[in-house]
Amino acid sequence: MKRVLFAAAWVTGLLAGVAQAATVIHAGQLIDGVSQKASSRQTVVVEGGKIVAIEPGFRKPAPGDRLIDLSDGTLLPGFIDSHVHLASEQSRRTEIERYTLNDVDRAIDAVVFANRTLLAGFTTVRDLGDGSGAVIALARAVNSGKVPGPRIIAAGKAIGSTGGHADPTNGWSSAIEPVGDTENAVVDSPDAARKAVRQHYKEGAQTIKIMASGGVLSLETHGAAPQMTDAEIRAVIETARDYGFKVAAHAHGTEAIKRAVRAGVDSVEHGTYLDDEAIKLMKEHGTFYVPTLSAARWVHDKAQDPTFFPEVIRPKANEIGAQIQHTFGKAYKAGVKVMFGTDTGVSSHGDNAGEFRLMVEGGMPPMEAIKAATTVPAKFLGLDDRTGSIAVGKLGELVGVHGDPLKDISVLEHVVFVMKDDTVYKAP
Numbered sequence: 184m185k186r187v188l189f190a191a192a193w194v195t196g197l198l199a200g201v202a203q204a205a206t207v208i209h210a211g212q213l214i215d216g217v218s219q220k221a222s223s224r225q226t227v228v229v230e231g232g233k234i235v236a237i238e239p240g241f242r243k244p245a246p247g248d249r250l251i252d253l254s255d256g257t258l259l260p261g262f263i264d265s266h267v268h269l270a271s272e273q274s275r276r277t278e279i280e281r282y283t284l285n286d287v288d289r290a291i292d293a294v295v296f297a298n299r300t301l302l303a304g305f306t307t308v309r310d311l312g313d314g315s316g317a318v319i320a321l322a323r324a325v326n327s328g329k330v331p332g333p334r335i336i337a338a339g340k341a342i343g344s345t346g347g348h349a350d351p352t353n354g355w356s357s358a359i360e361p362v363g364d365t366e367n368a369v370v371d372s373p374d375a376a377r378k379a380v381r382q383h384y385k386e387g388a389q390t391i392k393i394m395a396s397g398g399v400l401s402l403e404t405h406g407a408a409p410q411m412t413d414a415e416i417r418a419v420i421e422t423a424r425d426y427g428f429k430v431a432a433h434a435h436g437t438e439a440i441k442r443a444v445r446a447g448v449d450s451v452e453h454g455t456y457l458d459d460e461a462i463k464l465m466k467e468h469g470t471f472y473v474p475t476l477s478a479a480r481w482v483h484d485k486a487q488d489p490t491f492f493p494e495v496i497r498p499k500a501n502e503i504g505a506q507i508q509h510t511f512g513k514a515y516k517a518g519v520k521v522m523f524g525t526d527t528g529v530s531s532h533g534d535n536a537g538e539f540r541l542m543v544e545g546g547m548p549p550m551e552a553i554k555a556a557t558t559v560p561a562k563f564l565g566l567d568d569r570t571g572s573i574a575v576g577k578l579g580e581l582v583g584v585h586g587d588p589l590k591d592i593s594v595l596e597h598v599v600f601v602m603k604d605d606t607v608y609k610a611p
């Protein structure tokens with residue numbers, strides 16, 4: 184009898200041991216997202232999905248614990264990309280895919296792209312526009328643990344005006360009947376804008392994106408012209424506030440940026456033709472700037488090949504693509520608050536971390552660029568009680584690289600360790 188009890192206790196203990204096994208990470212260098220300096224030779228312990236200990240030196244793992252040896256590398260908080268499109272990826276086939284792909288194809292693509300994003304070290308993303316509805320569904324699936332991927336804050340369809348950057352039938356022959364619902368995001372009055380925000384709430388969006396100006400990759404002539412009135416933008420924002428949504432404004436042109444900032448948007452995306460007055464307004468209103476340098480670089484590169492884009496897109500890609508890097512440097516130096524965002528889905532999913540290098544090239548110190556992808560967006564998204572920094576009690580959303588990103592920022596493009604939801608998705 185005694186022996187049976189002993190064996191039962193041993194089995195129970197073993198099972199408990201397995202269930203509660205800790206992940207013990209030896210970090211040659213630790214960047215916690217908060218401190219101005221990295222600390223060297225630290226042990227971080229994750230148990231039950233949470234960081235339970237951070238200690239100087241390398242603690243020996245207990246039997247059954249998993250050791251992650253990053254003693255030659257750097258441990259960082261999981262990265263946050265504040266501007267992605269998980270349900271699409273630009274290519275020469277983009278235009279034809281508007282007619283050949285179904286929403287279910289987009290949904291399956293989104294699962295693949297989300298996985299690539301996670302393995303590149305991004306444990307949270309803000310998805311700023313998906314016409315298929317796939318990303319809202321994917322956000323539910325990932326956030327409930329059914330599918331691996333970064334935590335997703337989804338905007339659903341971007342809201343814009345007729346003929347504008349978010350009009351899904353732009354450039355179509357009038358002979359083609361639009362299929363499905365194209366109305367809920369195309370608004371031409373404050374009332375329609377209010378209805379669109381409420382519809383997004385109903386569909387499960389968690390944030391709102393508006394197209395305040397034209398865009399580069401839509402079949403329209405003017406990439407920078409304003410496309411929403413002051414009253415329409417204000418109606419979106421007032422309604423969004425009722426539901427606790429933040430509002431992001433896609434805006435290239437100066438007038439569109441100013442309208443959006445004055446109306447109170449939370450972030451300006453791209454911001455290509457930010458002038459001194461717009462910079463001043465953004466500082467006064469505390470508006471965040473998400474430069475999307477990766478997308479700018481990508482469209483500019485592709486514009487050099489005369490066969491890549493439709494003719495209406497190529498001059499916009501060439502001009503706007505070249506301008507953003509310059510604008511970013513100017514805005515950062517002037518003191519505008521910057522958040523890391525790539526517009527991935529323009530550039531390829533999984534290449535997100537290339538943005539760090541472009542930010543540093545634009546004049547941002549490496550530690551600031553890292554904060555723009557960790558603590559800063561975590562606070563913006565209201566997730567700073569859970570993620571964005573490495574501290575006891577936060578979730579174990581962690582990324583590791585070989586080498587020192589403060590000396591060579593490009594090492595962040597080669598992530599060797601990714602942990603989220605108490606699961607090690609990539610190990611060195």
Ligand SMILES: [Zn+2]
Nearest residue numbers: 266268311526
């Ligand atoms: Zn975008």
